[in-house]
Amino acid sequence: MPQKIICSNCKEILYEGELLKSPQDIIKKYEGKCPKCKKELNFTTDGVIVKPTD
């Protein structure tokens, strides 16, 4: 199932695709910060939202 990982603050799409990625990998890719709003991404405290694409 396609997957989206979204910044919980600004709703920037950080990852969208068919491959299931772990939020930790995405957070690491962005060096722990949202590229748009610079919020610190922390999956364990709802920093990002993972959901199926519409």
Ligand SMILES: [Zn+2]
């Ligand atoms: Zn953001």
